[in-house]
Amino acid sequence: MKNIVSPSFSRRSFIKTSSLAGGGLLIGFNLFQACKPEAAPPVDISKLNFNDFNAFIKIADNGIVTIFSPNPEIGQGVKTAMPMLIAEELDVLWDNVHVAQGELDTENFTRQVAGGSQSIRLGWEPLRQTGATARQMLVNAAAAKWGVEASECTTKEGFIFNANGDKLGYGEVVKEAAALKVPENVKLKDPKDFTIIGQDINNVDIDKIVAGKPLYGMDYKEEGMLYASVLRPPAFGKKLDSFDDTEAKKVAGVQSIVKFGDKIAVLAKDTWTAMKGKKALKANWISDETLESTEDHDKKLIELLDGKDFDTMRSDGDIKKAFEDVDQVIERTYESPFxxxxxxEPMNFFADVTDEKVRLVGPIQTPERTAGAVAELLERDLKDVSVEMTRMGGGFGRRLYGDFALEAAEISKVAKKPVKVVYSREDDMSAGIYRPAIKYRISASIKEGKITGYHLKEASINSNMYGLIPNFFPAGAIENYQVDVASYQSKITTGAWRAPYTNFLSFAEQSFFDELAEILEVDRIQLRLDLLQKVKGTTDERIQYSPERLENVIKVAVEKSGWGNSKEGVFQGFSAYYCHNTHVAEVADVVLENEMPVVKKVTCVVDCGIVVNPLGAKNQIEGGIIDGVGHAMYGNFSFKDGEPKDKNFNSYRLIRINETPVVETHFIESDVAPTGLGEPTLPPAGAAVSNAIKAAKGIRLYKQPFIENMKKEKAPLG
Structure with a gap:
């Protein structure tokens, strides 16, 4: 995990170098272990343009560096931060770096994915090695030109210097460098010498974003393209029986109407006309089974928790014995909605399906998986399918699923036209895919004032991504510890939602530990610290978190937030959590206005290793916290007979601008490799707020969203 290394750099992983016909050096590189070792630059380099060699870095003869980024950009900042790693070791001015978005390239890459807060973590050493190797090649070329030893040369801001004071720009030696062998061993910079990493760098697309330049999928258009608005079943579990498109065809501008599966697409030259035509469609829907409602889900999840049909994810000690030999058992159930x-940016995608090829363009987090799914759907060779990625107006896990791209491809095939599917907000909210409703039941056994057993049960809908949560805190801290999971299949489509599972589990567990501290009459912070002491020095390789790092963020959060010394009328709540390889502690400051809680401030301490781009990192931290606070306080989504009750923001409650808290961020200084930031600050936010509400109102919350349940007389409050 340490940075100060001189890694061996395989020529197979570094790929290949070539001279550009127009001048300059083209270097293939292994992008966070995404490039396949056997990958090579395109054969005829002289005919390439920026979109043709996305697997490579180009150093032009004028010293300008172009880095082709193959990973999807969903607002997490990787299109800025990942090139920073290369530029740092290449030792160039950031102003001389140009970043271009690449398209899907399954020949050269194995992981073109945006998800799991893993991009920077996985790219840390490979990308730096890329830059360092390119720099060494340029130095070797300059040294040969001067007739001196390469070890006598230094670099700075795109220039090479020798001991005699001579200077050459990178662009002056790229031709010679292209003919050299790739060095097998390069030395990476010491973090104290960083000039780009650790600096606030603006988003590389910020000027275009502010100016409204075409960057997003919604912006994409082609000559002759038709827009498609799709009528889908109004409820999960319903199927199309028949439809009447007479009135839809009368809408001026409607070009054609396409049925595919249980869906009907209206095609027009603009979105408004297509959507107007869709509203004019008349359809009959049938169901041959009982349609699900939220009450059905709640009942089924409780049945799962009460039952015995669980998969055990982890079992330490003897949980049964621990709960038999006790002074007291504490059991609580926590509930979250879809x-x-x-x-x-609502879902959208472009497809042009012809006999020769299938071309896809749009915002997608999983381009390779989507290309494969389209190829299978259309019964085409995968090599016939190309995917060009646009910037995304948010992903949060929804764009991991390419259902909207498949719709575009299928419609284009039937219509024999280039088609762009565009969702309305109502389409976006009612067509799936959702965070699954989950219930957690947590039990603790207490003997002589100590926690002797801990049993976590999860009941969820469509769950199949349990991942590593059994090995997060408090795994290893309690001798008798067990995690059981159960789920049932629903017609309602579910999937990953920002910080999958931990987004709600953190609230449940951290609220539970606060309540345990009250019952045991011990300090809530000290309870957590004492448990962490038991994990230090563990040899259990299953445990994912570091007790030392988690302990540190807790202590710093206590200090920075003024824990225990808040002003009169300000009530504080604490939580600490580890997920996506990052340790976070948060303190929420809550006040009461008209007897209802208002979150005024959240103090956040983060240990994510070295911070590559503090400006981008703070954006991720603040966004995650506001997202976590907003959904814990207000987010609720329910179903009646398989149909979503809310279909737009007029009824679905989101956090509002005047409700967003001030976020005060503190980073732990570190010399270890960076970890994820897109998701880790969201999970602890709900717990910190709920614990602050307990301090303010004297009631403990077990169900989200908080505000709605506080207003109900029969809300599950303690």
């Missing part, structure tokens, strides 16, 4: 993703 949630939509609500990306600012």
């Amino acid at each position: 949630l939509p993703h609500n990306c600012m």
Whole structure:
């Protein structure tokens, strides 16, 4: 995990170098272990343009560096931060770096994915090695030109210097460098010498974003393209029986109407006309089974918790014995609803299906998986399918699923036209895919004032991504510890939602530990610290978190937040959590206005290793916290007979601008490799707020959203 290394750099992983016909050096590189070792630059380099060699870095003869980024950009900042790693070791001025978005390239890459807060973590050493190797090649070329030893040369801001004071720009030696062998061993910079990493760098697309330049999927258009608005079943579990498109065809501008599966697409030259035509469609829907409602889900999840049909994810000690030999057993059940993703940019995708090829363009987090799914759907060779990625107006896990791209491809095939599917906000909220409703039941056994057993049960809908949560805190801290999971299949489509599972589990567990501290009459912070002491020095390789790092963020959060010394009328709540390889502690400051809680401030301490781009990192931290606070306080999504009750923001409650808290961020200084930031600050936010509400109102919350349940007389409050 340490940075100060001189890694061996395989020529197979570094790929290949070539001279550009127009001048300059083209270097293939292994992008966070995404490039396949056997990958090579395109054969005829002289005919390439920026979109043709996305697997490579180009150093032009004028010293300008172009880095082709193959990973999807969903607002997490990787299109800025990942090139920073290369530029740092290449030792160039950031102003001389140009970043271009690449398209899907399954020949050269193995992981073109945006998800799991893993991009920077996985790219840390490979990307730096890329830059360092390119720099060494340029130095070797300059040294040969001068007739001196390469070890006598230094670099700075795109220039090479020798001991005699001579200077050459990178662009002056790229031709010679292209003919050299790739060095097998390069030395990476010491973090104290960083000039780009650790600096606030603006988003590389910020000027275009502010100016409204075409960057997003919604912006994409082609000559002759038709827009498609799709009528889908109004409820999960319903199927199309028949439809009448007479009135839809009368809408001026409607070009054609296409049925595919249980869906009907109206095609027009603009979105308004297509959507107007869709509203004019008349359809009959049938169901041959009982349609699900939220009450059905609640009942089924409770039945699962009460039942015995569980998969045990981890079992330490003897949980049964621990709960028999006790002074007291504490058991609590926590409940969360379905949630939509609500990306600012609704789902959309372009497809042009011809006999020769299938071309896809749009915002997608999983381009390779989507290309494969389209190829299978259309019964085409995967090599016939190309995917060009646009910037995304939010992903949050929704764009991991390419259902909207498949719709575009299928419609284009039937219509024999290039087609762009565009969702309305109502389409976006009612067509799936959602965070699954989940219930957690947590039990603790207490003997002589100590926690002797801990049993976590999860009941969820469509769950199949339990991941590593059994090995997060408090795993290893309690001798008798067990995690059981159960789920049932629903017609309602579910999937990953920002910080999958931990987004709600953190609230449940951290609220539970606060309540345990009250029952045991011990300090809530000290309870957590004492448990962490038991994990230090563990040899259990299953445990994912570091007790030392988690302990540190807790102590710093206590200090920075003024824990225990808040002003009169300000009530504080604490939580600490580890997920996506990052340790976070948060303190929420809550006040009461008209007897209802208002979150005024959240103090956040983060240990994510070295911070590559503090400006981008703070954006991720603040966004995650506001997202976590907003959904814990207000987010609720329910169903009646398989149909979503809310279909737009007029009824679905989101956090509002005047409700967003001030976020005060503190980073732990570190010399270890960076970890994820897109998701880790969201999970602890709900717990910190709920614990602050307990301090303010004297009631403990077990169900989200908080505000709605506080207003109900029969809300599950303690």
